[in-house]
Amino acid sequence: MTSIEPDTKDWTWVLERPCPDCGFDPAQVDFGALGEDILWLTPRWQDRLARPDARTRPAPNVWSPTEYAAHVRDVHRVFDQRFEQLLTQDDPLFANWDQDAAAIEGDYASLSPDVVSVELATAAGAVASRLNTITPDQLDRPGRRSNGSIFTVETLGRYYFHDLVHHLHDVGA
Numbered sequence: 001m002t003s004i005e006p007d008t009k010d011w012t013w014v015l016e017r018p019c020p021d022c023g024f025d026p027a028q029v030d031f032g033a034l035g036e037d038i039l040w041l042t043p044r045w046q047d048r049l050a051r052p053d054a055r056t057r058p059a060p061n062v063w064s065p066t067e068y069a070a071h072v073r074d075v076h077r078v079f080d081q082r083f084e085q086l087l088t089q090d091d092p093l094f095a096n097w098d099q100d101a102a103a104i105e106g107d108y109a110s111l112s113p114d115v116v117s118v119e120l121a122t123a124a125g126a127v128a129s130r131l132n133t134i135t136p137d138q139l140d141r142p143g144r145r146s147n148g149s150i151f152t153v154e155t156l157g158r159y160y161f162h163d164l165v166h167h168l169h170d171v172g173a
Helices: 011-015 031-049 065-088 099-105 113-131 153-170
Strands: 142-144 150-152
Touching: 011 153, 031 065, 031 113, 031 153, 065 099, 065 113, 065 142, 065 153, 150 153
Parallel strands: none
Antiparallel strands: 142 150
């Protein structure tokens, strides 16, 4: 199987302007509804994973819907940890996460769409539950990535939600 070219882009620009690829507009995100919005996206992933071609790559160097869904499952998990850090630590430094290494180590290409569907829903439910507990006075709590990008609870939510929307666009769901 052809390998996937690593994504080295800095996607933080999606906090400032709409994404021309998927149509995500950060100005339209209501943080108070974010937990419910995440849960609203989950059945779209499950429907896409139920199709017979869920493990088929559309091109040799493009992830299959199952691989994208496994990535989104892991995105939920990573961001759940980051939200926990923001809420329990002062100005935390987020651990680096190499999504491309995670895909190789997790052997995304060999995963069962049915298993990924359940795991994605569980991970989405966990982070949605956490987000539903966040109060307005916590939205400005800061944290940062090792590259110097600074996020607040609110901007991290917008950044994270773009990832979910964008990958649904990637798989045509």
